[in-house]
Amino acid sequence: GDSVTQMEGPVTLSEEAFLTINCTYTATGYPSLFWYVQYPGEGLQLLLKATKADDKGSNKGFEATYRKETTSFHLEKGSVQVSDSAVYFCALRPAYSGAGSYQLTFGKGTKLSVIP
Amino acid sequence: EPEVTQTPSHQVTQMGQEVILRCVPISNHLYFYWYRQILGQKVEFLVSFYNNEISEKSEIFDDQFSVERPDGSNFTLKIRSTKLEDSAMYFCASTGGGTNEAFFGQGTRLTVV
Numbered sequence: 001g002d003s004v005t006q007m008e009g010p011v012t013l014s015e016e017a018f019l020t021i022n023c024t025y026t027a028t029g030y031p032s033l034f035w036y037v038q039y040p041g042e043g044l045q046l047l048l049k050a051t052k053a054d055d056k057g058s059n060k061g062f063e064a065t066y067r068k069e070t071t072s073f074h075l076e077k078g079s080v081q082v083s084d085s086a087v088y089f090c091a092l093r094p095a096y097s098g099a100g101s102y103q104l105t106f107g108k109g110t111k112l113s114v115i116p
Numbered sequence: 117e118p119e120v121t122q123t124p125s126h127q128v129t130q131m132g133q134e135v136i137l138r139c140v141p142i143s144n145h146l147y148f149y150w151y152r153q154i155l156g157q158k159v160e161f162l163v164s165f166y167n168n169e170i171s172e173k174s175e176i177f178d179d180q181f182s183v184e185r186p187d188g189s190n191f192t193l194k195i196r197s198t199k200l201e202d203s204a205m206y207f208c209a210s211t212g213g214g215t216n217e218a219f220f221g222q223g224t225r226l227t228v229v
Contacts, residue, residue, distance in 0.1 A: 042222050043223060102218045103174075106151075108158050
C-alpha cells in the first residue's frame, strides 16, 4: 500500500537557519503530494502541494519539489523564524482518487522548534 | 476565514463507554472525513462521508465506529464501546470536492482510561 516516510524529529534550529525536512513516498503512479503544518493548539493546515512530477509547491517561504525519480518531496526554507515552530506532516493523495476523495496517507510528522 | 470546528478539545472516558466526537464542517462543503493520530504515530484515515453515506473507510473503521450527519451542520463520530487503544487525537476534515483543499479541525484528544 501507499506510505510516506519523513525524517524523525524533533528538529531544533536557530532563527535564520536553513531548514530541510525529508519526505519520501511509496505509491502507484503519480500521487498528489502535500505538506501540512500544525501550530500549537491548532488544526492541520495545508502549507503547500504539488500534483505532478517536477512541480514545485511554495508558500510562506517554504518550498518542496515533486521528484518522481527519487520519490521525494523534501520541504525547505532558506531562513526559519520562531513563528515557524510547529509540527510538519508530509502526505499523499493517491493518483486514482475520485472527485472528493481525500483519503490522505500521512507521515509521522516532524516537530520543528526554532530558537531566537 | 471559514474553519472546521471540533468539540470537545479533550475528552476523557472510561473503557467500555460510548463517546461521540463532534465536528462542524465548513458550511458549503460536501465531503467529510475523520482521521486519527495515536500518540507518536502517523495520522491515519478512518472514513469519508458524502451524500449522507460512507464513501470510503479504512480497516480501522470497524463496527465499533459509526458516523452521522444528524442535521445540516454537524458531523459526528461515535465509538460504541471504547478501548484503551482508541486513545488518540481525532481530526475532522471537509472539502468542497474535486481537488479542492481539505480543511482540518483542531482535533479532539480522546483519552480512554
